[in-house]
Structures are given as structure tokens and as C-alpha cells.
Amino acid sequence: MWDPTQYSHFRDERKRPFFELLMRVDVDAPRHVADLGCGTGDLTRVLAGRWKDARVYGVDSSDAMVEEARRRPPPESLRFEVADLAGWQPPAPLDVLVSNAALHWVPDHGALLKQLAAKLAPDGVLAFQVPANFEAPSHRLIDDVRALPRFAPKLESVRRGHAETLATYEALLSGLGLTVDAWETAYLHVLPGEDAVLQWLMGTTLRPVLSALGPEEGRGFLDTLKPLLRQAYPKHERGTPYLFTRRFVVARRVR
Template structure:
């Protein structure tokens, strides 16, 4: 699988960063000396943390060298390192006041273990703050699932993408078991997209990436054309030409 494309990801930097801002705002009034950004991507969430916790020691981790390179350029006051959050978090030690993760954990398996590992990074009383997309019922996800499972395309994808998120009740039960206190909530963002092509551009940076990487170059335009055709059908343009693009996201805070 090819590495993440930070430039593609940041085409919608404002929209992708807003959930990180909203999550950080739930930490208002909290003091922090050490903060870790798990799955920091190109550093947009780390910059939010730098503003929220001025003077704190910030560590951003990501498994993508391209994202880490972009993050170092975007947030030079923080430390960044390549780290596989699914396997290597315990090696980072503990003592962090805040462990923060914006739109990362959906790519990592075994969330019962992952949440325990993230809580293990904290000092007693520290807080874990997480946001993960939960937009599986939205048209774009249904379209990708339909196309990749169709007779024309399924042979190219012998190992369909697995979504690792738990259900909201499962997160409730897990957090009740492993934390000293927690809060969960969901926010649906309604983005104003300038065109149907903008929706494809958004997903080229995330949800379509594993499928495009698995296709021969000659087949990619045909595959995208089929996705585009269905997007046009199921996301009607408004009278002013814009498209409403709903994006539900799930949040939780948990305390060690």
C-alpha cells in the first residue's frame, strides 16, 4: 500500500481540522505539561493542541513518513516521530496529561486493546480525547461498498477494507470498564461542497485511497467514473449549485 498523501489530505484542511478544534475545546480549563497527538497526520491537529496548551511539550506520532514530514513543517515547535499506534504505544511510556487522537483509530484494529494502550500513556487523572468518523450509513460509503463488491470490480479487491470502529454501545461498555470516568457524543458536520468532484477529492485522501492504491493505473479512471456517476445520483445539487455533504463523527473523553 502506498503512503498517505499529505497534500491530498489537506485539500479540505478546514473541514478536517474543525472536529479537532471542537474536541480540544472540550478540554478548556485543563492544564497540561505533556501532550501526545496519536495519528497526528500532517500536523493540523497538533497545531490545534499547541494553541490550546501553550508551553506544553507536544509529541505527534504517525505511521506515515510523508505525514510526519508535513507535520514537522507545519508545527515546528512540536516533536514528531514515526510510530505504529496499533503496536508501539506502550513503548512511549506514560506520564502524559493529554492523549489526543483525531480521525485515526478507525484505521487500527482491536480497539479494546488500543483504548487500554492509549489510557496507559496517561498519568493518573490524565484525559484521553478521541474523535473517529462514523459515517458508514452515508451515501458515499454505501457507494464505495456497492462498487467494490460488484462483479466488475470485486476481483481487484480480494481483501475489502475492514472498519475497525466499535459501535457506540460497545465503546460505552469498554470505557465504563477501563476508565475512571468518561463522556461520549456524536456530531454530524454538514459540509458545503462546491461540486460532486469535491466529494471525490475528499475521499481520494482517505476512504478511496486503499482501493485506488490496489488498482492498476489503467483502471483507476474507470473506477472513479463509476463512483462519480453514483455520487451525482445520490448527492443532488442545491439550487445554488452546492452539495450538502453530511459527515457524522463520534467523540469520547476518558480519564485514567
């Protein structure tokens, strides 16, 4: 389902939240670090570079993404694995567990956070960032096209991403014995190129939709969506402005 090349469009815009999340992770010398939903592994290598003495695990459910991550030989301290991020079990309790723009694909965040917290060592840190743009015009237009009779039957079972409120994340994690730092940031990206918002969405939100539809119907979906996005997000000389909100959580296990 995932295409590493398409996902790498707008690489700088996608990387920035990761570094802003990592700045709030105050851990000096972790022994075991994991990146769940590691994608192409570029940012997992950043973790291995920051904590050179740690064992670092990059985990993604996509064979294509992990194959791309392994294309450049990783250092001995870093291992990439194909696995479901909720079900993956680390070989030892984790001192740092990072997930950047991945958890929104998993249903039932209450159960998910309980699973992730259980993977932490004492004083371990869970740090994640999730997109929170699901009520934006771009995503509402996708929902409108999904509901059309031509596409709805094939897309009925395709999961839509979601994010809980910051208050919900704080309550869930506090109840699991973690102290929580949570915040939200809205980024105004000015995207270059033609149909830039569509290209952005094709790297992430539209992947499961296009996979379920297949090539022919997928092209029909994009042809229907494209003019709607052009109207909602007009292009200017400097590019296409696209407001995108993300939620961040850094939680430390205290018991």
C-alpha cells in the same frame, strides 16, 4: 498511501471536529501530550500552542504526512514521529492523548482502547473523534463498486474503516477505569466544486482502495463510482450537501 494535498481539500470542514473535541478537554498544565494520527501536523501545532510548557508528540504511520508536518520547523517542544499509532510508546505517561479521525482505521477497538488507556498518566485524558458515516450512501456505493468482479480480487484484503457505538465506547473505557463523556454530531457540509463528494472521499476513505488498485485500475474505480455519487448527491448552485456523522469521546483515567 496518503496524499497531504488531497487530504487538505475541505480543510476547514475537517478541522472543525478537532476543535469541538478539544473544547471538552479540561486539563490545565499537562506535561506530556500526544496526537496520534497527526497527519500534516497543523492541529498538533494547536496543541503545542495551547499547552506551551508541555512536550507534544505528533505520531502518524504515513511517511508523507510526517514529512509534510516537518516541512515547517516545529517549536522545540513539539516532535513528529513515524509510527503505528497503536504500537507507539510515549517516553513518559501522557496527561493528554488526542486522536482526530484516525482510530477508525485500526481493527479491534477493545484491544486498541486498552493499549491507549495504558499510555495515560493518573488523571490523564484520552480524547478521540472517529467518523461514523460508514452506512451513508457514499460509503455503501464504495462497497458496491468494491464488490464488482473487476475490483474485488485486489480489494479483498483492504480494510474498511469502522466505528463502535457510543455505548460500546463507554462500556469499554469504563471497564478500564475511565470516566466517559461521549456524544455524536451530524454535520451538513455544503461542499464546493465539481464531484465534491468524490473529492472528499479521495482524501480519506478511498486512499487505501486506490493504493491497492494502482493507477490504471484506480482510475477505472473512480470512473465507475463517480456517476453513482453524482446521482446520490446532486450538486446545487450553492454546492453539494453532504451529511457526515462523527462520534466523540473524552475519557479521564480515575484509577
